[in-house]
Amino acid sequence: MRAAIPGCVILLAAALCPTRGTAAGSAVEITREAEALAEHILKVRGAPLRNIEGLERIDARDFGAVPDDGREDGEAIRRAMQAINRKGGGVELVFEPGRYMVDPGAGLSNAAVAGLMLRSVEDVVIDGRGAEMVIRRPECGFFRVRDSKRVIVRDFTIDYDPLPFTQGTVTDLDRRAGWIDVRVDPGFPAPADPFFESFNSWGMIKDPAHPGKLKDGVPNFMMRDSCEDRGDGVFRIRLKERSGSRGWETIETGDRYAQVGRASGGCRFDDSERITFERITYYACPGSLFVGTTTSRLNVLDCRSRLRDGRILTSGADGVHCQAARVGPWIEGCEFEGLSDDCLNVYSTPLYVLDRLDDRRLRMTRPERIRAGDRLAFFRPQTGRVLHGGRVESVRDGIVTFSAAVPDLELAPEGTPFDRHDWKIYDHAYNRDATGNYFVYRDNYMHDGRRYGGFIKASYGLIEDNRFERLSNHALCIENTPDWPEGFWARYLVVRGNRIIDCAFLEREPMVSVDWLTLGARSSGIPMQTDLFFINNEMRGRFNPPARFRCTKRLYLEGNRPECER
Numbered sequence: 001m002r003a004a005i006p007g008c009v010i011l012l013a014a015a016l017c018p019t020r021g022t023a024a025g026s027a028v029e030i031t032r033e034a035e036a037l038a039e040h041i042l043k044v045r046g047a048p049l050r051n052i053e054g055l056e057r058i059d060a061r062d063f064g065a066v067p068d069d070g071r072e073d074g075e076a077i078r079r080a081m082q083a084i085n086r087k088g089g090g091v092e093l094v095f096e097p098g099r100y101m102v103d104p105g106a107g108l109s110n111a112a113v114a115g116l117m118l119r120s121v122e123d124v125v126i127d128g129r130g131a132e133m134v135i136r137r138p139e140c141g142f143f144r145v146r147d148s149k150r151v152i153v154r155d156f157t158i159d160y161d162p163l164p165f166t167q168g169t170v171t172d173l174d175r176r177a178g179w180i181d182v183r184v185d186p187g188f189p190a191p192a193d194p195f196f197e198s199f200n201s202w203g204m205i206k207d208p209a210h211p212g213k214l215k216d217g218v219p220n221f222m223m224r225d226s227c228e229d230r231g232d233g234v235f236r237i238r239l240k241e242r243s244g245s246r247g248w249e250t251i252e253t254g255d256r257y258a259q260v261g262r263a264s265g266g267c268r269f270d271d272s273e274r275i276t277f278e279r280i281t282y283y284a285c286p287g288s289l290f291v292g293t294t295t296s297r298l299n300v301l302d303c304r305s306r307l308r309d310g311r312i313l314t315s316g317a318d319g320v321h322c323q324a325a326r327v328g329p330w331i332e333g334c335e336f337e338g339l340s341d342d343c344l345n346v347y348s349t350p351l352y353v354l355d356r357l358d359d360r361r362l363r364m365t366r367p368e369r370i371r372a373g374d375r376l377a378f379f380r381p382q383t384g385r386v387l388h389g390g391r392v393e394s395v396r397d398g399i400v401t402f403s404a405a406v407p408d409l410e411l412a413p414e415g416t417p418f419d420r421h422d423w424k425i426y427d428h429a430y431n432r433d434a435t436g437n438y439f440v441y442r443d444n445y446m447h448d449g450r451r452y453g454g455f456i457k458a459s460y461g462l463i464e465d466n467r468f469e470r471l472s473n474h475a476l477c478i479e480n481t482p483d484w485p486e487g488f489w490a491r492y493l494v495v496r497g498n499r500i501i502d503c504a505f506l507e508r509e510p511m512v513s514v515d516w517l518t519l520g521a522r523s524s525g526i527p528m529q530t531d532l533f534f535i536n537n538e539m540r541g542r543f544n545p546p547a548r549f550r551c552t553k554r555l556y557l558e559g560n561r562p563e564c565e566r
Contacts, residue, residue: 027559030535030558033533034556037531038496041440041461041462045327045328048276048299048301049276049299050276050278050299052125055091055123055125056087056091056092058080058084058092058094060080060093060096062080063079064076064079065100066096067099067131070101073101077100077102081117084118085118085121088121089123090122091125092124092125093127095131095156096129097129097131098131100133100134101134101136102115102136103136103137104137105137113140113144114142114143114264115135115141116142116153117143118148119148120146121148122148122150124148124151125152126152126153127152127154127155128153128155129155130155130157131155132156132159133156133158135160136160136161136162138195138261139198139261139264140264141264141268141285141287142156142266144267145268147271148272151272152275152276154277155278156281157280157282157283158280158281158283159283160286163188164195164316165259165260165284165340166190166196167256167311168184168185168191168256169183169257170182170254170257171183171253175249175251178238179236179238179239181236181237182235182237182257183232183233184234184235191237192227195261196259196261199262201259202222202224202260203221203222203224203237203257204259204450205218205219205256206256206312208254208256210448210470211310211311212338212470213472214450214472214506216506217247217505218247218251218255218506219248220247220450220507222237222239224237224240225239237259247506258313260316260340261286262286262287262316262317262340264286265286265287265291265317265321266280266282266286266287266288266290268291269290270294271295273296273297274296274297275295275299276299277299278301279301279303280304281304281305281306282305282306282314283305283314285305285315286316287316288316288321288341289318289336290303291317291318291321292321292322294323294324294325294434295325296327298322298325298330300329300330300332301333301334302333303335304337307448311338312338313338313339313340313449315338315340316340316341317341318339318341318342318344319336319343321342322344322436324349327438328436328460329344329439330442331344331439331444332441335446336445336446337448338448338449339450340449340450340451342451343449343453344454345486346456346457346458347436347457347488348430348435348486348487349366349485349486349487350365350423350430351365351370351430352364352423352426353409356406356409357399360401360403360404361400361401361402363400364398364400365420367395367398367399367400369434370392370395370431370434371395371433372392372393372395373391373433374391374431374432374433374434375389375391376388376390376432377430378390378429379429379487379488380410380427381425381427381482382519384517386528387407387427391404410427411427421485424483430488432488435488437458439460440462441461442465443464444467445466445467446467446469447467447468447471449470449472450471451472452473452475453474453476454466454475454476456476456478457479457481457486457487457488457489459490459491459493460492461494462494464494465496467499467500468499469499469500469501469502471503472504473504473506474504474512475503475511476495476500476512478493478532479513479514479516479517480516481521482519483517483521489516489528489529490514493532493533494533495533495535495537498537499538500512500538503541508543508544510544510545510546510547511545511547512537512539512547514529514547514548514549515550516528516529516550528551529551529552529553530552531553532552532554533556534556534558534560535556535558535559535560536558536559537561538560539562540561540562541563541564541565542565543565545562547560547562
């Protein structure tokens with residue numbers, strides 16, 4: 001079957017239930033082609049790393065890390081990690097069950113260290129055996145690995161004291177003046193704490209009846225301008241120009257308020273390959289749970305973020321945040337509850353042209369992310385057009401040489417200082433071979449959090465048997481984002497057997513959105529998102545369309561069950 005559903009915009013509503021396949025393809029043909037694509041994705045991606053045999057065992061106790069003794073364990077754990085780094089790998093570090101108090105050191109800065117740090121190692125297992133790590137600095141992460149291969153971190157629980165977020169109840173507000181008064185819950189840090197002043201701090205209005213869920217119709221986020229201690233546990237939070245002002249009228253006294261200080265990620269990975277996080281449970285995290293760059297074949301297996309002890313959020317950012325991977329992540333069997341941003345974000349960032357030397361040679365940003373043979377696509381953000389899909393011949397001294405001439409580009413005027421956000425208005429490139437292609441998102445439960453269940457800007461992906469419930473925005477957002485900017489296109493996706501319930505309720509958006517955007521978040525009308533299979537998905541909303549497909553080509557729909565209660 002090669003035919004596509006005609007047209008660029010398709011809106012699935014209850015009247016179209018159930019959706020059928022294309023005019024030229026039967027249900028059997030669609031299912032067969034989707035299965036063949038899924039098998040190809042799994043074969044190229046390869047199974048996740050779950051075990052490493054033949055390692056030398058060392059015990060955390062031998063370095064002085066003893067659970068439940070009330071003592072600070074960070075220094076002892078650092079000694080154990082340094083021993084592994086010196087060996088270069090081939091080691092299994094084993095903890096005993098119990099609680100460890102970990103102060104990673106550092107201070108209030110974006111360069112804050114993690115409790116456990118590895119660099120340039122191969123074949124390492126860090127086995128918590130159920131250990132609970134209590135991080136004593138809210139700006140620090142739990143684990144970081146760089147320039148390494150085949151590392152497994154498993155069976156840990158992570159919490160923070162003090163917490164990297166706060167929460168309370170709205171006791172008063174002035175919509176015209178743009179402030180709210182919040183009485184902070186006992187045991188939570190003050191919103192005026194220096195931690196929140198030092199990092200990107202913003203708030204959300206939560207549903208009093210559903211912990212973790214944003215309240216219907218409220219602003220997506222609220223950027224604060226100042227915070228004043230009014231006494232008796234009450235703080236007046238003034239908002240920047242009534243940021244996120246859409247929905248301000250729905251905020252009421254009695255609403256629940258949560259505020260993050262987005263700092264370090266929990267588990268950080270960079271320039272690595274085949275890193276596995278297994279059975280990691282977070283009760284708190286200052287940033288994304290699992291976050292990193294240029295790491296292929298990341299695996300996040302049976303991990304959790306869960307609300308604890310009356311808390312209404314778990315993190316300051318995403319669940320899994322995967323940038324510029326040559327082979328994408330495998331996320332399976334996870335539960336993400338109470339997140340403050342996307343459950344999964346897989347993407348790449350722009351490569352900008354600093355200087356055009358001739359028709360084939362360009363000096364570009366981040367040349368370390370480009371290899372000979374890579375396919376770069378040049379993108380014009382004002383129109384959404386892809387200008388050139390050239391192959392790289394060589395990379396040397398920051399100069400990228402293409403196998404064929406690159407067409408004229410609209411570049412920054414000579415002498416313009418480089419800024420990765422300000423330069424988004426100029427033509428730039430994405431590396432099609434380093435966007436997280438060949439990823440698996442399977443059998444996960446994403447619920448009661450802010451933003452998207454999956455933010456997909458990569459190709460060759462299998463998204464199956466997941467549950468998305470009560471997420472504030474799209475359960476699946478398959479779009480580029482020129483305004484941030486992130487990309488690139490999403491092609492050859494199999495989306496099947498997912499259950500999507502009551503998502504995208506803030507602005508009554510479709511629960512699933514596919515689009516190709518220009519600057520200003522406008523749909524380009526260009527069918528760049530291609531070869532998408534949506535099969536046997538249940539989509540049930542209260543008042544919004546289940547799905548919207550724009551800028552698609554070769555879109556196949558079969559056996560989906562969209563419903564709307566309006």
